[in-house]
Amino acid sequence: MTGRLARIARTTRILSSVAAILLIAGCTNYYEIPIETPIKPKLDVSAFQRVLVAGFIAGGTDDVDGNLETTRLLRSQLRTKSDLRVIDTDVLPLMEVANEDKGAPQEAKADSPKTDGRTDGAEGKEGKGESKAETRGEAPQPSSPDKAPVIKDAKDLEPYEHVFADVEYWKKIGEEYQSPLIVTGTVMFTPHQRSGIVQREEEVYDSFGRRRVVPVRTYMERKGYILQPKFIFIDGRTGTVMHSENFREEVLYNANQSTPALSSYFELMDRLIPSFLSTLSSQKIKGTRVLLQ
Amino acid sequence: MPIRTLTILLLLGTSAAPLAADARDDAKKQVQFGIAVAQRGLWREAIYRWERAVQIDPKYEEALNDLAIAYEHEGDLEKARVAYEKALELEPNNALIKQNYELFKEINDRTTRKDSQDNQNP
Secondary structure (H helix, E strand, O other), X not given: OHHHHXXXXXXXXXXHHHHHHHHHHHHOOEEEEEEEEEEOOOOOOOOOOEEEEEEEEEEEOOOOOHHHHHHHHHHHHHHHHOOOEEOOOOOOOHHHHHHHHHHOOHHHHHHOHXXXXXXXXXXXXXXHHHXXXXXXXXXXXXXXXXXXXXXOOHHHHHHHHHHHHOHHHHHHHHHHOOOOEEEEEEEEEXXXXXXXXXXXXXXXXXXXXXXXXXXXXXXXXXXXXXXXXEEEEEEOOOOOEEEEEEOOEEEEEEOOOOOOHHHHHHHHHHHHHHHHHHHHOOEEEEEEEEEEO | OHHHHHHHHHHXXXXXXXXXXXXXXXXXHHHHHHHHHHHOOOHHHHXXXXXXXXXXXXXXXXXXXXXXXXXXXXXXXXXXXXXXXXXXXXXXXXXXXXXXXHHHHHHHHHHOOOOEEEOOOO
């Protein structure tokens, strides 16, 4: 008798659960629909017809020329995905420009057109750069054109950053290229390694031969790269900075996997490009949503 | 006296329920029409219909969800955010609205990145 009651109770429970599921499914009418979300540009570039990707002060690994590759990539992206006309010209030797300003002896500095109109802010940063050199036990040396300065981390970039605030320099560049929007900045692409516990998925088969995927936590040594670009947008008519934006992306691979630095660079830049483009031109982001009734 | 009050309250109660049901029915018709036109790409018309639905029945969370999607499609992200949040306030456990909102937030957060510095010298 008790067994029969238990059976009835179990059947009732199952039936009521099935009914509840059917009820929920029946009540919810939904329709998946594709949408395209237009994103307004962060910067009003309607005053410009041309864009000059001038070049970058780059550092990190020697395996990738961050200046040349970033300039090439941004130019090609802007050519296809923005309304601005991309100016094709040689990449500006910004490090040399910054070095000339920083390292030139005082007499030479007075004659140099690059230093004539430097702002006070730039002078301040220059001082910072010199004091850094002193603390390292090096005298500030004029740069030699055949020896490229070594930039290994973000701190090494600081002494060069004054070049972006050099209003006269950028104004001159602007005049040369018919007042374009100028894109410049810094690019750090550094090797990176990290070890620790990583969760990965592993296939397992039970005694009946059924396949299951289970998360497994293992200790792994991984290596990869960090990409830290700072894009600076300069008004070619006035030489002033309109907008600047910092990004940071990193990628890690198994220590035994050999991935060329250049392919990692492109992998990381691929992630940033939509954000970079959305600064200058409106973008449409495709996706799907669920309409409910 | 209490009997009269009770009768009035009962009458009000019984007449309010069909009124609310009528409002939901009317709003549902607008929502259905909105879905049909949105599927044909007529998003402006869909917005009009879903706005009407929300006017008729401000607690109709599905209409608010649809309206939010339409605003998103039109690029009006602020209006979309308000509509999604209202819909979730009414129905916090609706997994489909939550999913839509999460996808929306990804885009919205990207456009309002904190690390961007407008009009600042480096």
